[in-house]
Amino acid sequence: MKTTIDELQTLITIIDKGSITAASEELNQTASGISRTLARLEKKLGVTLLRRTTRKLDLTAEGETFLKQAREIMQSLENAEESVKSKGTPSGVLRIDSASPFVLHAITPYLEEFTELYPQVSLELFSSERYIDLLENRIDVAFRIGNLRDSSLHAVSLGASKRRLYASPKYLKKHGTPKSVEDLQNHHLLGFTDPRELNHWPLRFGGGTSYVVKPTTAASSGETILHLARNGVGIACLSDFMTKVDRDAGTLTQILQGATVDVREAIHAVYYKNTQLSHRAQVFIKFIKSKLKDI
Incomplete structure (x- = not known):
């Protein structure tokens, strides 16, 4: 093997730190020494790994491929050292x-x-x-x-983790509790901007087992939707792993239990x-x- 571990570590550090100067500080070496190590590695491989400009460094296609393999090698080495040092x-x-x-x-x-x-x-x-x-x-x-x-x-x-429909007691007191899936069209529904599959709620509807909602309010994060539901903004379909505390505390109430299909993520x-x-x-x-x- 022509390539050394030091050369792999140098390349990885340059990319992670964003510059040769920053890599030299991280590795406690001179910038010229880091540059020589990189040049030596490229010469051994016979390819250019980094495009150098006055403002930044960009990986070439060969550099991207080699960097990915270099990370795997360094991770495997770290794990091997850990298994020896830790003794369990x-x-x-x-x-x-x-x-x-x-x-x-x-x-x-x-x-x-x-x-x-x-x-x-x-x-x-x-x-x-x-x-x-x-x-x-x-x-x-x-x-x-x-x-x-x-x-x-x-x-x-x-x-x-099972998905269920929830609303806060505050919301249900103000807007009433839906008695059927059809009632949902009269309520404020909380959904996802992405992935949109999460707007397919596990409900028996129209002979099927999915009800596609058009959210009144949508968010990209499930955590945002959880907070909206908890604060009484609307009805949400959420996974059990993120609602346990609210279920136990009564800050969220499950609705349409009879129409809910057992769908688990x-x-x-x-x-x-x-x-x-x-x-x-x-x-x-x-x-x-x-x-x-x-x-």
Whole structure:
């Protein structure tokens, strides 16, 4: 193998920090030394990895391909070192991504317990409402709700969460409780701008098992919709994992129970197929799975 680990780390750091100067500060080297390492790597590979201008650095097509593989190699090396050093004790930084409702309702309530169990694991939480490239964003584990779209990811099933219709007591007192699915057209409905499939509510209607709503108010985040419903703005269709506290407290009331179809959204922990799952990631996935049983 011609390429060294130092050269891989140099390329990754340049991209992550945005410049050769910033990379030199991060790696405690001179900018000229970083430039020489990059030039040496490109010479070994026989390709240009970065286009250099006075203002910025851009990856070439070859650079994008090589960077992706470099990240995989460095992640695998980090995991291998962890498995030797930890001797069974999970440690290191774990970077986690999910949509904000899952982070807020299915992860953060249990982090105090997790950190007490695994004090050597440091967590970095990211909230992305849309699917992101895990390698590019250096995410170890992501949690996804609903159908998976990326075949390059390995998925671990964590169960499923039922979807139901809810409204606040305040809203129902002011506008009345719908007695049938047809009554919904006379109410303020809260829905999603994206993905629009979430505006297909699990209700028996017209001989089918789905009622497509045209939201009076729509939002891109389930957390926003939850707050709107809680504050009496309208009726929403939400997953159980994000409504448990409100259901227990009575701040949200389920409606049209008799017409509701048992539709559940799958919950998965996902990571890149070619990346070895670290010990810290394994224990975190197992921990969160145990908590989802109570939702």
